[in-house]
Amino acid sequence: MDDKSYKEYLSHITTFIFDVDGVLTDGTVTIMTNGDMLRRMNIKDGYALKTAKDAGFNICIISGGTNLGVQKRLEGLGITDIYLGAHHKINQYNDYLSNNNITPDQVLYMGDDIPDIPVMKLVGLATCPQDAAVEVKAISNYISHKFGGKGAVRDIIEQVMKVQDKWDGNFDAKYD
Structure with a gap:
């Protein structure tokens, strides 16, 4: 699917489904001496998730x-x-x-590794971060120019919302 083709699907998206590790995080963990594993998430991805949720999109997280x-x-x-x-x-x-x-054609899924592939094969728009596994990139309709945990989620949410005229860029009154 070329760049134009995937953009034609953006207007049909009502639902975002995201993996966590490697998508909402950079895929690394810091292991503490007590065994806790710390992850880092991007604030801009968080802002986009909240903005999409507030605009009426369905947001679902499926993670191992x-x-x-x-x-x-x-x-x-x-x-x-x-x-x-x-x-x-x-x-x-x-x-x-x-x-x-929800029907599969309404769903955008972003994953980064092998466990995401079965779902990615069923959705309307399969997407991944730039640093996804080769096998995931091979089946993705869109590969973000951003890495996982570094704005890939914001990238695709913003594109969908702009196509649907729901991304204003001026949320001062809403988020003061």
């Missing part, structure tokens, strides 16, 4: 990880559909679509 800090951060952004510990993501994906009356 189980970090409580990640869950708290996402809940703080208003995201309630969070599936952690999902090692076979297709099950959570199917449940989410069924429970929310």
Whole structure:
């Protein structure tokens, strides 16, 4: 799919589904002496997630990880559909679509590694960060110029919202 082709799908997107590690984070963990694993998330990605949620988009997170800090951060952004510990993501994906009356063509999924591929093959628009696994890049309709945890999520959310005339860029009154 060329650049023009993927952009034609942006107007149909009502639902964003994201992986966490390697998409909302840079895929690295800092392991503390007590065993806790720390992750870093990009504030601009968080802003875009909150803005999309506030604009009426469905936001869902499906991750194999189980970090409580990640869950708290996402809940703080208003995201309630969070599936952690999902090692076979297709099950959570199917449940989410069924429970929310969403069709696959309305879904944009961003993943970065092998466990994301089964879901990516089913959605309307499969996307990935620049530093995704080669196998993921091969099936993606759009590869962000941004790396995971470095603005890839913001990149694709902003594109969808701009095409749908929902990205204003002037949110002063809304976010004072």
